[in-house]
Amino acid sequence: MDRRQYTPSSARNRGPILQALRERLPAPGTFLEIASGSGEHAVHFAPHLADHKWQASNHEQDQLDSVYGWLAHSPAPNLLPPLKLDATAPLWPVELPDYAAPPVTGVFNANMIHIAPWPVCQGMMAGAGRVLVDRGRLFLYGPYKVGGIHTAETNAEFDLWLKSKNPDFAIRDQDDVIHEAATHGLVHLEAYPMPANNFLQIFEKRA
Numbered sequence: 001m002d003r004r005q006y007t008p009s010s011a012r013n014r015g016p017i018l019q020a021l022r023e024r025l026p027a028p029g030t031f032l033e034i035a036s037g038s039g040e041h042a043v044h045f046a047p048h049l050a051d052h053k054w055q056a057s058n059h060e061q062d063q064l065d066s067v068y069g070w071l072a073h074s075p076a077p078n079l080l081p082p083l084k085l086d087a088t089a090p091l092w093p094v095e096l097p098d099y100a101a102p103p104v105t106g107v108f109n110a111n112m113i114h115i116a117p118w119p120v121c122q123g124m125m126a127g128a129g130r131v132l133v134d135r136g137r138l139f140l141y142g143p144y145k146v147g148g149i150h151t152a153e154t155n156a157e158f159d160l161w162l163k164s165k166n167p168d169f170a171i172r173d174q175d176d177v178i179h180e181a182a183t184h185g186l187v188h189l190e191a192y193p194m195p196a197n198n199f200l201q202i203f204e205k206r207a
């Protein structure tokens, strides 16, 4: 049975994200992807990141099943089997002593923090602060408010739609995200503008 899911936005944004990632790579090691969704980012990125392993993860089994489906369809030697990982967990599986692919030098997450309650962003920042090596990098892709203001009318409409689904969902203000990151030793390097009114927010762990 083919368990692959398809996310149209992944097909649109994967090229620009990969290009931005490749210009800002952390040291060789493992990239941990939080909330891998369908798995399309994982299978697109990994073959282009030969010095890194790609560790997909998700907290939902049907999403993990899709990642397994994509890995079976598009295998690459540096694609690791996905992990069940809830960003809010106080201990992530990559922190266990028997984790097979340390060190984690990169954490990547796309399109999660606006479509999850704020504690999920807080949990991810805490986890990234724990698992990243010194000078490891965290990359967050998605829409952000800047100075409390939406960067496009379409983002304002998307924000209203998110809140109609769940009042705890929202496009986050980048200053709030930067502040949360700083409490976990993650220094903000750059808010890199991406197509369709998104940003790649880049942080570096400083021990």
Ligand SMILES: C[S@@+](CC[C@H](N)C(=O)[O-])C[C@H]1O[C@@H](n2cnc3c(N)ncnc32)[C@H](O)[C@@H]1O
Residues within 6 Å of the ligand: 007, 010, 034, 035, 036, 037, 038, 058, 059, 060, 063, 085, 086, 087, 088, 109, 110, 111, 112, 115, 116, 120
């Ligand atoms: C809009 S999808 C984005 C998926 C993928 N990253 C992408 O860009 O296509 C949001 C993802 O966040 C995941 N998610 C929500 N809360 C989470 C949590 N607490 N821990 C891990 N993943 C979570 C969902 O399972 C879903 O895969």
